[in-house]
Amino acid sequence: MMESLVVFLSIAGLALGANTACLTVDQIVDMVFFEADTDMDNNLSMQEFSATLENNWGITPGGAGLSISEFTNLWVIHYHDSHPTAHDFAVNLDINNDKRITDVDMNMYAGIYDANPMDGQFSKEEFLTFMHAVHPDPHNAGGHGCH
Numbered sequence: 555m556m557e558s559l560v561v562f563l564s565i566a567g568l569a570l571g572a573n574t575a576c577l578t579v580d581q582i583v584d585m586v587f588f589e590a591d592t593d594m595d596n597n598l599s600m601q602e603f604s605a606t607l608e609n610n611w612g613i614t615p616g617g618a619g620l621s622i623s624e625f626t627n628l629w630v631i632h633y634h635d636s637h638p639t640a641h642d643f644a645v646n647l648d649i650n651n652d653k654r655i656t657d658v659d660m661n662m663y664a665g666i667y668d669a670n671p672m673d674g675q676f677s678k679e680e681f682l683t684f685m686h687a688v689h690p691d692p693h694n695a696g697g698h699g700c701h
């Protein structure tokens with residue numbers, strides 16, 4: 555609990571402290587887990603994943619989800635990527651290519667990346683693999699644009 559709080563505060567400090575502070579993909583994943591891993595077992599159950607999608611992003615089962623630009627704008631506010639980086643991320647997330655980010659996309663990605671083991675939850679390692687694969691950030695730290 556304390557450890558997560560300290561991680562979060564240091565990340566929040568980074569995010570708020572300076573416009574030039576980029577979050578790495580690893581730091582974004584830490585933030586996602588801080589917000590979404592409500593039982594703090596370092597795994598995102600699909601219930602936890604669905605709850606954060608619904609509460610933070612308005613992505614509900616069977617719902618309309620977000621347009622690419624809506625998702626991009628929300629992502630920039632949350633995680634301080636540059637607009638082009640966030641936009642490319644949104645386009646990659648739209649795996650069924652219907653120009654919307656919906657639970658269909660999220661479920662497809664969960665099906666791909668909940669793989670090691672396939673146990674109905676995202677370990678942090680699985681989520682990192684997912685984010686590194688889908689986020690346009692080159693794999694080196696701080697390598698992407700931010701605002």
Ligand SMILES: [Ca+2]
Pocket residue numbers: 591592593594595596597598599602
């Ligand atoms: Ca959990």
Ligand SMILES: [Ca+2]
Pocket residue numbers: 647648649650651652653654655656658659
């Ligand atoms: Ca889609």
